[in-house]
Amino acid sequence: MPQKSKGRVSGKKSASVRVDAKAFSILDLVKELNSFSVDNYWDLGKFLVDKVMPLARKQGMFEEQVLKMVSNHPGIKFPFSMLKQCQQYYSYYPDVKKRPLAEVFYFDLATKVDETKRRDQYEKMALDSRWTITDLRKKIHDDNMARRMDERTKYGFDLRERNVWTFETPDPRFGRPNFKGRLPGQIVANALFYYTKPGDYIVDPFAGSGTTGDVVETVPTFNDRKVKMYDSEPVSEKITRNNILHTGIPEQSDSVDYIFLDPPAEYTQKDASADFGMGIDAVKADFTLKFKGIVRECTRILKSNGRVSIVIEPSIAVGEFIDFPSEVTGLFREAGFKQVGKVYLPRRSSEGSKGTQTVDEMRGIRLASSDCRELLTYQKN
Numbered sequence: 001m002p003q004k005s006k007g008r009v010s011g012k013k014s015a016s017v018r019v020d021a022k023a024f025s026i027l028d029l030v031k032e033l034n035s036f037s038v039d040n041y042w043d044l045g046k047f048l049v050d051k052v053m054p055l056a057r058k059q060g061m062f063e064e065q066v067l068k069m070v071s072n073h074p075g076i077k078f079p080f081s082m083l084k085q086c087q088q089y090y091s092y093y094p095d096v097k098k099r100p101l102a103e104v105f106y107f108d109l110a111t112k113v114d115e116t117k118r119r120d121q122y123e124k125m126a127l128d129s130r131w132t133i134t135d136l137r138k139k140i141h142d143d144n145m146a147r148r149m150d151e152r153t154k155y156g157f158d159l160r161e162r163n164v165w166t167f168e169t170p171d172p173r174f175g176r177p178n179f180k181g182r183l184p185g186q187i188v189a190n191a192l193f194y195y196t197k198p199g200d201y202i203v204d205p206f207a208g209s210g211t212t213g214d215v216v217e218t219v220p221t222f223n224d225r226k227v228k229m230y231d232s233e234p235v236s237e238k239i240t241r242n243n244i245l246h247t248g249i250p251e252q253s254d255s256v257d258y259i260f261l262d263p264p265a266e267y268t269q270k271d272a273s274a275d276f277g278m279g280i281d282a283v284k285a286d287f288t289l290k291f292k293g294i295v296r297e298c299t300r301i302l303k304s305n306g307r308v309s310i311v312i313e314p315s316i317a318v319g320e321f322i323d324f325p326s327e328v329t330g331l332f333r334e335a336g337f338k339q340v341g342k343v344y345l346p347r348r349s350s351e352g353s354k355g356t357q358t359v360d361e362m363r364g365i366r367l368a369s370s371d372c373r374e375l376l377t378y379q380k381n
């Protein structure tokens, strides 16, 4: 933390540091940086902004590149994040000594608040209400939480903007709590957000506890979609009994916009007793047989440009690694689909992986078991 002092927080070095433009040496730079005291954020930021960055630009390097290069150098005492924060601090507040609050306020504002307008508002509030630094931090934290809640209520669920979707707690509105294999409904909600459009007709052939139906019914964003759920052992009247392996998917050809497939773990996670006497080829053949039928049905019922998502993960069966996501991609490609999405679904910490996978050893090769499913999405041509 920078000192809570309005006076200068001095370090050994100041803006008088000289770096020779002709000989831009990373070693010299590391030495210069290391001569700064670790709590001398503003001077360090000034050095980076005034001296190092112009030199880096002359050499055709990006700012981030230089900071990463320096922070990766052996012996440097500043991690990348700290250099970045110092640079930000000085860039936003080169005039910090003339400002009315203690420096620590500006350091927090520079590193925690992106927009200039919001930083100015916080500065004014801190002055008017005579905040302590704890008050400022609490306010920034509370506002960030409120913004996240706003996002959630805007869409009605926790939207994920990147391709790793982890949800520690399944949203209680979707699916049944004690249903084995229930998917957190937030995963289905995000899938519908990204892969469906208003008015779409959605089919879930492995509906389980009815998570997909609950998402469509409960989340206002999806109320305009229609959904049909099937399962071989339906748990509610909203789900129609159907065994996909026996009778396919009972929908008209070219009638469906989106299919959500969450097949049972047994399709890929073979347990030891089931594997007994079954070679790797037989396991793969069993998988291919099942999934070829499923892919054929998806191809038949989907409209042109219709999409299908599947929850699947690699597995160790009969002591060998099988990349089921890649196998399934091969089958959809063969059927004329193109892949349009890939999202990682790490298991919750409270959730063990399915089946009896452990670290397995086969002919001296160690195989780590999977703790991350994938949500793969394909589009019919």
Ligand SMILES: C[S@@+](CC[C@H](N)C(=O)[O-])C[C@H]1O[C@@H](n2cnc3c(N)ncnc32)[C@H](O)[C@@H]1O
Pocket: 175, 176, 179, 180, 181, 182, 183, 184, 205, 206, 207, 208, 209, 210, 211, 212, 230, 231, 232, 233, 242, 243, 244, 245, 246, 262, 263, 264, 265
């Ligand atoms: C992983 S669970 C689906 C969980 C669901 N997504 C949820 O959140 O509740 C797989 C479901 O597939 C069903 N199932 C297994 N084999 C089936 C088959 N051949 N045809 C249709 N459903 C099947 C199981 O009964 C189980 O409910």
